Amino acid sequence: MEKMIVVDYEKCIGCRTCETVCSLTHEGRVNPAEARITVAKYERTGINVPMLCQKCEDPVCLAVCPMRAITFDPLLGTKIDYARCIGCKLCILACPIGGVSLHPTKGKVIMCDLCQGDPQCVRLCPQRALEYLDVSLLSSRKRRDSVRKLLRLVEEVGV
C-alpha cells in the first residue's frame, strides 16, 4: 500500500458529509447505513471520529473469509469480490476496528475501496479532515508533529 486515507479527528466537525458522499458514490443513493465510512459521534464530549477500513497490510478479514471473497491489491489493499461474498459476517466479527459492515439490504458486506484511488469523501470533506496521503509522508509528518509536541513540553516544564 502506498497511500491511505488519513483522518484528523481534531479537524472533524461531525457533519457526516463523508457518509453521504460515500453512499452516493457506491450505491447511487444517499444512505449512511450503506456508507463505507462512518463518523463515530460523542455528543456529550463533542468528539467526532470518522472511522473506515484501514487497509491492513496483513488483513484478518481476508484471513477469516471462508469464501476467499476478500483479496489484497498492492495499490488499493483489501477488496471484496461480490460474486463470492455470502454475507457470513466473519470479517465483521474479526475486524479489530469496525471497518467492515453489512449492507442493510443486499446481504453482502461493505468496506472502503478507496474509490479506486480517488476517494470522494476526501474530495468533499469541507474541513479537509480527511486526506489521501502517501504512507511514507504520513510517517515523516508524524515524526515532525511529535517533535513539535516534545519541544512544547520541554518549554512547559523548563528542562
Add this chain to the structure above:
Amino acid sequence: MSGYAGQILLVDLTRSFLETIPTQKYVEQYLGGRGIAVRLLYDLVPGNSDPLDPSNVLVFMTGPLTGTLAPSSGRVDVVTKSPETGLLGGANAGGFWGPELKYAGYDGIVILGKAARPVYLDLFNDQVDIKDAEPLWGKGVFETVSTLRRNDQGVQVACIGPAGENLVNLAGIAFSMRNYASRGGLGAVMGAKNLKAIAVRGTKGLDIAEPDRLPSLIEQMSARIVNMPSYQEYPQWHYKLFGILEADAKSFFGNYEDTAWPERFEAYERAEQFVKQAEFRPESCFACPLRCWAYLDVQGVGGGSVAACQGTLTSLANFPKVKDLNKVWKAYLLCQDLGLDTSSTSAVIAYAMDLRARGLLTASDTGGLDVAYGNADALVELVGRIAWREGLGDILAKGVKKASESLGADAQGQAVYSKGGLELWLMEIRPFKGTALACAVTDSGSQNRATYGLCEFYYRSMEKQAETVARNLVGTEEAAIPTKYEHKPKLVAAYENSHILADALGVCSIPFMPVGLELWAQAYSASTGIKAPPKDLMTAAERIRTLERLFNVREGLSRKDDTIAERMFQEPLKGGPWKGEVIDRERLEQMKGEYYSLRGWDREGRPTQETLQRLGLQ
C-alpha cells in the same frame, strides 16, 4: 419518489392509531418542510381551538433536500398552534434528526390527539411503536437522549425536558443534545400531548434522481459558503458576537431600557476569556461546512454545545447584565437540559429584573430571591424555577406578555414583545425599521423565522456588503440603511421568501442567500428529478407565506394585530449612535400597507380572492 421519502406518518395518540399519507399530493404546491407543514396544520387544526387541547396538532416536516448531501440539509420544520401567542407557531431546527427520519422512510410526522399517559414514539424504519415514557417523565434532555440511545448511538431523538412537560410557554423541542425548535412554546404542545420523545433510526436511505450530477453541484455550493467573508471567523463568533452586536449598535441590556451598560466592555472581555479558556471544538449540523456550533467544556461547570449566531450566550449575559460567564454558561446548560428557549427565557428574566428595579416586584413576589440586575445566581435559579413553575417562575413561565397581564398596569407597560406576545430576539429593534415591520407582520411572531440576517443588521460594520445585498434584492442601496422606512417592505418580503424556501427545501437560511437560488433549484432537481426553475420556487414561497397568513386570519387576526409592543413607539433610545430612535406609528402603518399590497392582501391584511386564485389557495 427521489429526494423525498414519499410518505408522511400520522400518529393519533388518543386512539394509538397510525397511518401514512403520500407526500406527493403536496409537493408541487408546497415543496416540503415549512410549506407542507403549514398546509397540514391548516387542514387539521380547527379554527379557534385551545393550543393545549388534544385537538391541536404538532407537525414535524423535513424538506426534499433534507438528508441529501446538499450543504446544511439537516433541517426539520415544526409547526403547531402556539400556546404562547395563540397564533401560528413555528420553528426550524438543524442537527441530524430530520435526515434520520427520512432514512427511516418518512418525510414528516404529524402528532394528533393526546396520550392517556406519558409515551414516546419509537421508529425504526417501518417499525413504529408507541411506548411507555413514565420512567423518562421529569428527566432532562441529556438523560432522555442518552437513555433512548442505550442500544444504538445512531438513534436521533426529538424530545422535551421538564419545561415542556410542565406546559411552560417558553419550552422548545430539543433535537438530540444540541439543536432546538425553540421559539413559540412548541415543547408545551408536545407536553400537553403527553409525548416525551420521538426516537428515530433509519437505514432505508434516499433515492437520488441524478446521483452523478449532485456531487459537483455540492462542490460549487460549498465553495460559495466557504468563500463567504465571515466564514473563517465563524468559530470565533462565540465570543466575537458580543463585539459584533456592539459594532452594529444593536445590543441592548436589561429590558430594552439600556443601550449602554457601563460594564459591558468588561463583560465582553470576560466572555472572550471564558471561551478561550474552555476546551473548544467547532461543530456543524448535517452536511454543513459552517461550524455555527461549538462544544465547550468549562472546568467546574460542565460541557455542552452552543450555537454562535443565535446569540444564546449574548442574550443570557446582556439582558440580565451578568458578567460571570461561568454562571451564564450554567444557565445556558440548564436551558438546554430543561428544554427552554434561551431567547425568551433571557428576555423574561430581564423583564422580572427590570420590574424589581422599578419596585414593581416585591420580595414576596420573588419568593425571597433577589432578582436584581447582575445577580448571576438569581439568573441560574430563575431558569430552574421557570422550568418547574415554582413561585415567580410560574408567572414568568407564561412569557413576558401573559406574565405582565397578571402583574398590574405598570408592569404591563414595561412588557416588550413581538406580535402575539413572542419575546423579541437578541437585538434592539427601534433603529431597524425593516425588522420592526417583520416583527409586526410575521405570522409566527418570530423575527428570525421571518427575516434572519436582514442586511440592515450589519449595515454599520459591513456597509458595502449590506448595500450590495440590498441593491441585488430591491434595486437600491438605500434599503440597507436601518433607519430608513423606504423600500423596507420590499426588502422584508424578499428575505421572507428566501427564508421560507430554505425552510421548505429543508436547508438552513444562513447559507441560503450566499449560495444563491439558482444552485438550490438545481440541487432540488438533481435530487428529486422535478424541474422547478427559481421563478416557480418563488411562487411556492408566496403561496406558503399567504397560507400562513390565512391561518391567522382564521384565528380572527387583522391589521390591528400586526404590531409590536407599545414602548417601541413611545420610548426613544437614550444613547448610542441611534439616540432618539423610535418606531413611528404612522410610518409603520405605511410600511404595512405597502407590504400587504406586495403580498396581494387587502387593506386589512387579508389575502384577496384574486391572490388566492393566483396561488391556487381558494
